[in-house]
Amino acid sequence: MTFIREIISFFTFSEPNVKVVFLGSLILCAISGLVGTFTFLRKRSLIGDVISHAVLPGIALAFIIGHQKNVLYLIIGATITGWISTYLVEYITRHSKIKSDTAIALILSVFFGIGVLLLTHIQHTGAGSQSGLDQFIFGRASAMNQSDIVLFGSVGIVILVLTLIFFRGFSILSFDEGYANAIGFPIAWLKLILSIITVITVAMGVQAVGVVLMSALLITPAAAARFWTNKIHILAILAVLFASISGIIGSAVSYTYNGMPTGPWIVVIVSLLAFLSAIIGSKTGILKSWNLRRRNNVKILKENTIKLFYALNSEQPDNSGFQFSEIAENARMENTTLRSGLKLLRKEGWLIGNDRQGYQTTEEGKREARAIVRKHRLWELYISKYMHLQPDHVHDDAEGIEHVITPEIERELEEQLDFPKLDPHNSEIPY
Amino acid sequence: MNDIWIIITASLVAANAAILGSFLIMRRMAMVGDAISHAVLPGIVIAYFLTNSRASFPMLMGAAASGMIVTTFIQFFNKKVKLQNDASIGISYTFLFAVGIILISFFGSNVDLDQECVLYGEIAYVPIDTLFIGELNIGPRQFWILLTTLIIIVSAVIMAYRKLVLTTFDEAFASAIGINVVFWQYYLMAGVSLTTVVSFESVGAVLVIAFIAGPPATAYLLTHSFKRMIYLSILIGIVCSIIGYYTAVWLNGSIAGAISSVIGLVFAIVFAVDLFKRRQVSRQVTQTSN
Amino acid sequence: MMTGNSVETHNLTVIYNKKPAIWNIDFTLPAGKIIGVMGPNGSGKSTLLKAIMGIIEPNIGYAKIFDKDLDDVRERVSYVPQRQSVDWDFPASVWDVVAMGRYARKGMLKRLSAEDKSIIEESLEKVNMTAFAQRQISQLSGGQQQRVFLARALAQQADIYFMDEPFVGVDAATEEAIINLLKSMRDQGKTLIVVHHDLHTAQDYFEWMVLLNTRLVRVGPVEDVFNQETLTETYGGTLTTLSKVASLLQEKSFPMRHK
Numbered sequence: 001m002t003f004i005r006e007i008i009s010f011f012t013f014s015e016p017n018v019k020v021v022f023l024g025s026l027i028l029c030a031i032s033g034l035v036g037t038f039t040f041l042r043k044r045s046l047i048g049d050v051i052s053h054a055v056l057p058g059i060a061l062a063f064i065i066g067h068q069k070n071v072l073y074l075i076i077g078a079t080i081t082g083w084i085s086t087y088l089v090e091y092i093t094r095h096s097k098i099k100s101d102t103a104i105a106l107i108l109s110v111f112f113g114i115g116v117l118l119l120t121h122i123q124h125t126g127a128g129s130q131s132g133l134d135q136f137i138f139g140r141a142s143a144m145n146q147s148d149i150v151l152f153g154s155v156g157i158v159i160l161v162l163t164l165i166f167f168r169g170f171s172i173l174s175f176d177e178g179y180a181n182a183i184g185f186p187i188a189w190l191k192l193i194l195s196i197i198t199v200i201t202v203a204m205g206v207q208a209v210g211v212v213l214m215s216a217l218l219i220t221p222a223a224a225a226r227f228w229t230n231k232i233h234i235l236a237i238l239a240v241l242f243a244s245i246s247g248i249i250g251s252a253v254s255y256t257y258n259g260m261p262t263g264p265w266i267v268v269i270v271s272l273l274a275f276l277s278a279i280i281g282s283k284t285g286i287l288k289s290w291n292l293r294r295r296n297n298v299k300i301l302k303e304n305t306i307k308l309f310y311a312l313n314s315e316q317p318d319n320s321g322f323q324f325s326e327i328a329e330n331a332r333m334e335n336t337t338l339r340s341g342l343k344l345l346r347k348e349g350w351l352i353g354n355d356r357q358g359y360q361t362t363e364e365g366k367r368e369a370r371a372i373v374r375k376h377r378l379w380e381l382y383i384s385k386y387m388h389l390q391p392d393h394v395h396d397d398a399e400g401i402e403h404v405i406t407p408e409i410e411r412e413l414e415e416q417l418d419f420p421k422l423d424p425h426n427s428e429i430p431y
Numbered sequence: 432m433n434d435i436w437i438i439i440t441a442s443l444v445a446a447n448a449a450i451l452g453s454f455l456i457m458r459r460m461a462m463v464g465d466a467i468s469h470a471v472l473p474g475i476v477i478a479y480f481l482t483n484s485r486a487s488f489p490m491l492m493g494a495a496a497s498g499m500i501v502t503t504f505i506q507f508f509n510k511k512v513k514l515q516n517d518a519s520i521g522i523s524y525t526f527l528f529a530v531g532i533i534l535i536s537f538f539g540s541n542v543d544l545d546q547e548c549v550l551y552g553e554i555a556y557v558p559i560d561t562l563f564i565g566e567l568n569i570g571p572r573q574f575w576i577l578l579t580t581l582i583i584i585v586s587a588v589i590m591a592y593r594k595l596v597l598t599t600f601d602e603a604f605a606s607a608i609g610i611n612v613v614f615w616q617y618y619l620m621a622g623v624s625l626t627t628v629v630s631f632e633s634v635g636a637v638l639v640i641a642f643i644a645g646p647p648a649t650a651y652l653l654t655h656s657f658k659r660m661i662y663l664s665i666l667i668g669i670v671c672s673i674i675g676y677y678t679a680v681w682l683n684g685s686i687a688g689a690i691s692s693v694i695g696l697v698f699a700i701v702f703a704v705d706l707f708k709r710r711q712v713s714r715q716v717t718q719t720s721n
Numbered sequence: 722m723m724t725g726n727s728v729e730t731h732n733l734t735v736i737y738n739k740k741p742a743i744w745n746i747d748f749t750l751p752a753g754k755i756i757g758v759m760g761p762n763g764s765g766k767s768t769l770l771k772a773i774m775g776i777i778e779p780n781i782g783y784a785k786i787f788d789k790d791l792d793d794v795r796e797r798v799s800y801v802p803q804r805q806s807v808d809w810d811f812p813a814s815v816w817d818v819v820a821m822g823r824y825a826r827k828g829m830l831k832r833l834s835a836e837d838k839s840i841i842e843e844s845l846e847k848v849n850m851t852a853f854a855q856r857q858i859s860q861l862s863g864g865q866q867q868r869v870f871l872a873r874a875l876a877q878q879a880d881i882y883f884m885d886e887p888f889v890g891v892d893a894a895t896e897e898a899i900i901n902l903l904k905s906m907r908d909q910g911k912t913l914i915v916v917h918h919d920l921h922t923a924q925d926y927f928e929w930m931v932l933l934n935t936r937l938v939r940v941g942p943v944e945d946v947f948n949q950e951t952l953t954e955t956y957g958g959t960l961t962t963l964s965k966v967a968s969l970l971q972e973k974s975f976p977m978r979h980k
């Protein structure tokens with residue numbers, strides 16, 4: 001019960017501090033989601049990882065110089081070391097044979113090591129034992145105070161405005177850097193601005209999620225959003241939304257459970273959103289491809305079933321109705337499959353009848369049967385002519401391809417083959 | 432005596448990581464090592480909680496299980512739903528690592544693992560936790576575990592050396608002469624998982640990456656022979672461990688942190704000298720051609 | 722002299738991302754000949770070689786080498802990959818790379834014998850790289866890299882060699898030296914299957930030819946299959962319908978075959 005009460009107390013802001021935590025997490029996560037959209041689209045997830053680990057020494061240094069936890073100093077320090085780290089990765093890969101993944105792993109772990117060394121040094125020397133600096137490793141939203149929020153808010157607004165101004169430029173940069181360069185975009189400047197924004201975002205974001213998991217806050221919201229849309233501005237909006245939701249829930253949990261770090265919860269929630277999006281997302285999700293596969297299978301089954309009637313009808317042109325056993329005899333499919341195929345065709349109006357009276361094709365059914373056989377035979381002819389395949393090799397191929405041939409391609413085939421009469425097995429091509 | 436044990440422990444981690452790291456960086460898979468080292472956390476925590484001990488075998492099982500889960504996730508994102516590769520890896524391992532941290536917070540006082548130790552280990556406590564045969568103190572538990580691991584890794588690499596080199600240098604040729612490339616990839620990954628798990632307690636998740644990437648990258652700049660690169664990176668790793676240890680004592684800070692700082696420093700020096708020498712050469716060439 | 726079939730494929734099909742890269746390839750090639758594989762970029766030449774050698778598992782169909790399953794003749798098969806397919810910054814010497822050619826026969830633990838070493842030296846000699854034996858592979862020119870790959874294949878002492886664009890980035894003199902080497906190998910009864918781009922030299926180099934554009938366009942002795950008409954078919958636009966269908970398969974994630 002206390003848990004519920006705590007949750008309620010969180011969302012009703014009954015304590016003044018709650019509002020701060022809530023607002024702080026919201027701002028930080030939203031900005032990360034926005035900026036991360038470009039990190040994701042530029043395939044720089046690993047660079048995000050480097051920056052987020054590399055802010056740690058900056059934070060520690062800022063503390064050593066400032067002698068206390070001043071958020072502005074911390075952000076400045078973090079921005080500087082974060083910036084240096086990306087520069088070094090680029091420098092190492094450009095000026096030696098070392099490949100980028102090695103440079104990234106090296107810089108990431110060395111900067112983090114330096115940060116850990118400095119932090120432990122501060123803690124052990126007494127001065128910083130209550131500094132709460134270890135909160136930067138996994139994030140502790142509840143440690144934020146009012147003046148932090150003002151700072152986050154103002155920097156956040158600056159970042160938002162900059163992103164909006166340069167949105168088009170960033171988008172083109174993300175999709176095709178070479179092209180952006182070719183059409184005269186000032187890509188050097190755009191890249192500089194984008195990377196400054198990214199580093200500052202990371203430097204602030206670590207207060208909520210910590211350095212270790214910050215890269216997730218940059219890429220996971222955008223990745224989750226990617227499953228829903230192909231449009232970059234909608235992608236950005238969704239990423240901000242997903243990040244904000246996880247930020248709010250994560251900070252609520254951290255607030256409710258004493259001693260729970262915020263970062264891992266935010267990351268777990270945003271990852272779950274990504275999983276869900278992957279499964280049900282409309283554009284590239286699993287559900288969609290299942291659907292597609294199911295629709296394909298239905299189409300194939302329908303066409304294969306009606307094709308059976310083409311052969312039957314030509315043997316017995318009076319169209320008097322065929323028994324199930326007769327149909328099944330020539331079908332290269334299971335009886336149960338055939339039954340569901342027949343059912344589909346009846347629903348479609350291509351067939352009438354049932355097991356007792358036998359099945360008959362309707363006019364439409366006859367037309368469809370001719371169409372599929374025509375596509376099959378045209379394709380056989382096409383590949384045997386242009387690929388010089390033996391006639392006995394073309395059938396299997398056409399079995400698969402007949403189902404994808406669109407009317408447009410069919411016309412193309414007919415023209416290229418000059419409206420042929422016979423297929424490679426000397427069977428007639430029905431028009 | 433304690434400092435000797437700490438240095439020996441760190442050197443063993445360094446040697447393990449140097450051997451595997453040499454292969455990893457030549458295969459452009461350094462970040463896969465990073466992902467594995469983070470992703471094994473939940474498995475370790477659960478094993479630790481269930482058995483309430485730091486026994487290595489359950490931890491290894493747990494780590495193997497999380498390793499399999501992370502591979503499945505990466506496959507799911509990358510292959511099933513066609514998400515780009517870098518993001519697939521990024522999402523999967525941060526998720527598992529976050530779950531691990533949450534589990535630690537949940538079990539809280541029941542488990543004497545803490546969040547920071549996960550990241551930078553507790554090598555300073557290694558000498559305290561010793562093994563006994565009867566009454567006889569035979570030295571730190573970690574030492575024996577890491578030594579065993581080193582023996583396993585060294586013999587595994589010697590046995591498969593040619594296959595590992597061949598699949599690293601030229602996958603297509605290797606598979607044309609009938610080597611199962613995928614198998615040897617997993618063989619190597621199994622070694623990396625083993626090393627990260629046993630190094631976890633002493634140096635933590637992030638810093639084992641410093642050992643995997645740093646000394647091999649430095650050695651790579653210094654030699655043109657792959658074998659020598661391996662020997663040299665072991666040597667560099669050990670030297671960094673010694674210097675790092677005394678740096679930590681001097682600064683009164685984390686030992687693992689200090690060692691990776693030294694690794695970075697040594698790399699920086701070698702890199703600068705290498706760059707300087709190459710510039711020198713190209714200057715001479717331009718001068719003589721003028 | 723080698724007789725009989727070197728390579729035989731049946732309905733060999735490789736599909737990347739639901740799009741066929743090679744599609745129902747069906748042919749039989751003779752042994753003891755230099756055989757060219759030609760087709761435009763992206764027509765599946767490399768994929769075809771890899772599928773025959775089992776480097777990639779075909780989605781449909783199979784290939785046989787010397788009328789046997791691949792696993793039974795592995796030792797007799799050698800491969801010269803496209804030069805760009807490896808990282809030449811790998812820390813190794815020319816000698817190290819050529820020695821890899823012996824691994825296939827030596828197993829993985831045995832030391833190289835004096836005989837192995839003389840085979841390696843001989844191979845280096847044949848491609849004129851003896852002077853570079855201890856050179857770092859990162860310090861080689863493109864043509865020298867190509868020759869190292871050839872030497873490695875020679876060291877294997879195989880019976881059939883698959884070569885992916887061995888003449889790319891090679892100067893005229895080296896190209897001539899290589900083709901003479903290939904011809905002398907052929908005279909010893911070896912089979913050479915060579916991916917090639919240059920239409921001008923094709924007729925001089927090859928006795929047989931495979932013309933490929935995702936599907937097999939033509940296969941046969943050069944004098945039969947190498948003419949204006951077949952080249953237009955291979956390189957010209959008449960196969961657009963085919964590629965449209967291939968794209969449709971991918972777009973609609975249609976199975977190429979179904980039960």
Ligand SMILES: Nc1ncnc2c1ncn2[C@@H]1O[C@H](COP(=O)(O)OP(=O)(O)OP(=O)(O)O)[C@@H](O)[C@H]1O
Pocket residue numbers: 737738742760761762763764765766767768769
């Ligand atoms: N690993 C892969 N994943 C996805 N698609 C691939 C892969 N390898 C090749 N392809 C695609 O398969 C087709 C055939 O490629 P392949 O490399 O076999 O062509 P190629 O004839 O050797 O071309 P080139 O003359 O450029 O060497 C191309 O469309 C290519 O994009």
Ligand SMILES: [Mg+2]
Pocket residue numbers: 766767768803885
């Ligand atoms: Mg190719």
